[in-house]
Amino acid sequence: MQAVTREILINKAAELLGNGTVDRVFGWKKGEFSYDVTPALFTTREAMDADFVFGDFCGANFSKYLVAETRKEGKVLVFLKPCDTYSFNQLLTEHRFDREKVYVVGIPCSGMLDTVKIKAVAEGIASVEDNGDRVTVHSLFDGDVTVSRNDMLPDRCKNCKSKKHVAYDELIGEDGEVIDSGRFDEVEKLEKMTPDERFAFWQNELSRCIRCNACRDVCPACTCEKCVFDNPDSGVENKAAANSFEEKMFHIIRAFHVAGRCTDCGECSRVCPQHIPLHLLNRKFIKDINEFYGDYQAGAEVGSRAPLVNYTADDPEPAEAVERSHHDA
Amino acid sequence: MQRIGVFVCHCGTNIAGTVDVAAVSESLGKEQGVVFSTHYQYMCSQAGQDIIKNAIAEYKLTGIVVCSCSPRMHETTFRKTAAAAGINPYMVEIANIREQCSWVHKDTISGTEKAIILGKAAVAKVNLNAPLTPGETPVTKRALVIGGGIAGIQTALDIADAGFPVDIVEKKPTIGGKMAQLDKTFPTLDCAACILTPKMVDVAQNDKIRIFSYSEVTSVKGFVGNFDVTIKRKARYVKEDVCTGCGACTEKCPQKKVPNEFNLGMDNRRAIYIPFAQAVPKVATIDPDYCMMLKTGKCGVCSKVCTAGAIDYKAKDEYVEEKYGAIVVATGFNPISMDKFDEFAYSQSKDVITSLEFERLTNAAGPTQGKLLRPSDGEHPHTIVFVQCVGSRCDSCSEKGKEYCSKICCMYTAKHAMLTRDKYPDTDVYVFYIDVRTPGKNFDEFYRRAVEEYGVHYIKGMVGKVSPEGKKLMVQASDLIAGKQLHIEADLVVLAAAIEPDKSARPLATMLTASMDTNDFFTEAHPKLRPVESPTAGVFLSGACQGPKDIPETVSQAGAAAAKVIGLLCKDKLTGNPCVAHSDEMMCNGCSTCEKVCPYGAITYVDKEFRMPDRTTRVRRVAQVNEAVCQGCGCCTVACPSGAMDLKGFAGKQIMAEVDAICR
Amino acid sequence: MKVTYYPGCTLRTKAKDLDRYARECAAKLGIELCEPETWQCCGGAFTASNDEIATKLSSVRALKAARDADTPLLTVCSACHNVIKRTNIAMQDTDFAAKVNTYMAQDKDFTTPYNGETTVYHYLELLRDVVGFDKIREKVVNPLTGKKVAAYYGCLLLRPGKAMRFDDPENPTIMEDFIRALGAEPVIYPARNECCGGYVALEDGASAEKKSKKVTDSAVNHGADLIVTACPLCRYNLIKNGSKLPVVYFTELLAEALGVKEAE
Amino acid sequence: MADMERKREQILRISGVNPRKCMRCGKCTATCPSYDEMEYHPHEFVYMVETGEIEPLLKSESLYKCLSCMACVERCPRGVEPGKLVEAIRLVAVREKGGDRITANDIPALLDDEMPQQAIVTAFRKYQK
């Protein structure tokens, strides 16, 4: 269950619209089903009263939307969950938008539910009722099913890295702490496999890729004016993968391009229609960076120097680094 | 579409002995874009170059591939050939089929096959080459010399001699530096002032040279040929252009107890002072730490006695901004502090002094008017012990000394010992040495004279402890050759303190982006072949800021640095390396990632208005490469996530074409 | 403030004054000295070899006791201080500490391995760095005005400088500042950091005599009335070898100035 | 010979001293307060260990004349630490069979009433296995 309610957020937004602090509000709007919530822009209290929703399916990270939204006149209000604030800072570090044109209200988050997991519980979902530790799924075909809420969390929320807001103009509710999560456990499991097993694992995962670009389009680190994969002059232009190599190429290069900049928000995996655990690629880079060059959290502070644009004279050699990241050896 | 000519060189049998050059030529003739292909015995010969020139004319070639030796050998040659025949020199690519093929592969089949592949890669690259023109930047024809010691003076004079204006920035009230404090100079024993002060006067009278004394550089921006420098002129409370240097104020100032730094605190000066008689500029300076008028508002004596009306108690620091084409660093050295070497009792006895203090004690303009007298009681010392290598040649883990040899101490100690014995033959002089290092013209002869003619006692060993007892200094030392521990009752102990770079050097290096070693000496661009240039273009090194040096060496380096500066300022424009980074502004995200990895600070960001494809205008932050500063490493191209940054001559597409050609 | 106090063997026997005054002054200055129930002699000399473990155990146990009590360890005797501080530095070396900890694991009260965590203070360091000489100056009731006091450091407090970090080994000021704080005038003389020959006193009296005489002669030459020391062996040596000046422990001087000496 | 080489290795190992760092300035010997009592002096200890002349050092009375005052260690510009080397050689000497310099029986004769314990324990630690 989320600690703040829709009403609190609407009241806050109405107050800030009313006193002229902001001109627009970024929020969530109900979709066709209760669980497919989409980001939307509101300018009046009335519109919000009608369509604004907030609850367990409001996972979308608004940070990236600010790149385009701040190009417009006026100031925009955005509600950011702790993990979103890291992306927000990272984008500021990269000068991707003007901080002055955004008003950030930090909101607490108790983890968002994973629609894939919910759908696996029952078919024909009408609504989902959150009772704190447990959720009840009201469905058309399987009736009411009650399950543990924790089991319904996606990996990124189960292994939440931080409940602390690293950027905000004002906070609603209590701020939390950075969490020592088990987010690298999955990566370690893969590292412990044999090369053949790893190859098979990724072959199986990445071969499902349909190159819909959803991961790229949602990624707050992927805000390039023009993506290299869309650019005929880049030498890697590739609109649709023709074979397993190109599937890999796309994901390796994408992960490399966001290495040191990825805040581990997990949006890539959330939006992937093929349910490829893309965050495991990014987390590998994060884990390696932490191990080779010392702990670094992208977005933790504005203006920090990312590990790939930094060095020390005694960094490990590549061969040594690969060896070190290996736990089976 | 390119029209490419391929020229395969036999290099006598160097290439042709292993590689079937005819097959290479034939095979490459079929490559895309190739309209002419041939092979010849020596492509680099005049005849070979004529083949290329003729082919360019006959086949209207737009690009050239030469399969020959390493581009490090003849790339320049063939570029000139191409330019002479009217095509852009950067349309030439070399396939290295000698060093990296025929010389390392014995087998003709695989050697020929590899030569063809290397040729194909070169052809693939040339297909994507574009004519490049080196960028040009104008050169500001003015030099800045930082530091007004003998190094800075000599550099400035030499540059001015060539007709270029020079500014000297000196942090002290006068130029002259350490050399002005010296008495005699080795190995000829001419008086330092006699040879230095005429040069100082030359500087003052040279209309090409401006002296900013009592000034410091506070900011350096820009790049070779175009530096923007801010100089802080510290308030001296005396109008420099009004003061006549008569010295009346310095005699009347009631504040008499200011330690005189020129004499290393061995006597006192007034709060308003002229450091020494031959100071340049010869104007007074008020020391704000001691002036009663400035501190309490009560006094004003100097103002009353100044007939010229030069005193200005309300003066403020002023900032001068100036443009320069070249900067010479001549910040010099200082002896290290003796605080941590109290086994020699430096802080416990006035009669334990450093060699520089000894210079002042023997200098006619010094605190004793050149009579060698003990600082403690003004008596003539009869036994003097010189200790060499105090703080030099220490272990790298030493917390008090330096790892390097300070280089000048052996010679000046020989000089001090010799002069003492010459003037005061009744004095016993001991020199404790670890090694006597005298490589230099007439240097060892000089040292030998000290021993043989002047009877200086050179003892191989070291002083362990100096104990002041009564009027004597009990010196406990070792004589390693005699195998003895010596106990000498000395009247004066002179420490040859190690020298270190001036403390102002480190922040200056940061401003200049010039590199330094761990000892804070400036690093030269190449230790052997470019000893007077810093790795930062347009920044040159003169004197002891680069490493310990004596006067002859300093003056040579000063002249060499001046020659380099003149060579730079002679040019109206600087042509750069055209293989530089450039940013496709339409794709640039403005994220500053490239800026962070650029070792030269060549990338800056600007906000620029753009017409977008949807016909709206948008202000975007975009990277701009300063082509005069970029050295073309390409680090930014990989850092850039959007691929907006690319490197001319080594573009991503070109390198990928080479990869493709090799893997085809 | 609470500190673990390590008196050492000599302070229990021949140097009772050094100990007694140290305790009384500490009480006056508001420092609580907690003496561990069991402590063993430090051995008097630090064996500067990295294969000697047994000879360092007593020091390590004292250091560990202080660590476990979460207090600094305080020493007064120069020799104890030298041994314990250097042992503490040695224990900051991981390999050496591992060996010692393996050895100590047989102790019945052994818990957490010791890795040089304790701060070791000499009484003088405590006065300078924790109490502060200015504070002492305020607490002085009998200023020792007019007394010319020669501080005798000897070798143990100062050297090796990189390990002891006590003061500048060639030009120390801590005892002089201490003397000034008590209202007396320090005498600076070159032999103050020379060795008295303590270690050879047992075997080679002549050698020790020569070294000691040099020290006392130098102090006399520089006009001292009195020599202060922190070391029982130095004091013994200087007195035995005919010092013309009284040699007292610095704690006695402190007790006198603070007015705790006459209170007896 | 092999025995001496082994001892040399042992001395270098337990002292942690690298005699090759010595630049032969002689400051240790200039510093040494026990110079007159010693047959071999600090710089000679360093040099002889470097060249492998261990035997004369092990037998030398000089080992027991060193005051361990560490003045040579303090003042050595090269960080060679001759005093530690002397200690290590002394340890190697007393660890040998019959190497003890002092036994409990020797003590009473050497004592006087005022002698602090410190002197006795130190002598045991330094001169006895």
Added chain:
Amino acid sequence: MSMKNIENNNETYRPLIVAFCCNWCSYAGADLAGNNRLAYPADVKIIRVPCSCRVNPTFILRAFQRGADGVIICGCHPGDCHYTSGNYYTRRRMSLMFSMLDYLGIERERTRVEWVSAAEGAKFAATMNDFCETVAKLGKNKRLEDLRCKQ
């Protein structure tokens, strides 16, 4: 004599090695190997880049895609970069890239970074001999190869 015809024959299988060499150190080191006639297999094809930091990981993937069996990047020794810091960035980039390839199950022996100075002709030859042998033992690169490009 093309590669394609002999690739299935174990006795004559030769790997295809792409070597990126920085202009100032490693390319000069390769030239020195040539001057000294220090042999290494013709399988190695050198591409000259100004600095090892010019090597984009994309180039490496591209080489594998087009059928390279091994890719080696050579630069100046850390601290000796002609551009002062380029190879330090190379070291970080390639550490992460190689670790990622390894994570995807691609044989880690196929990629390598070596620092070869202009004076190390012998090291250049020895490095290439060793790398060729290592890659030859692994056999053809199958895990990262675009079959379309091989026709």
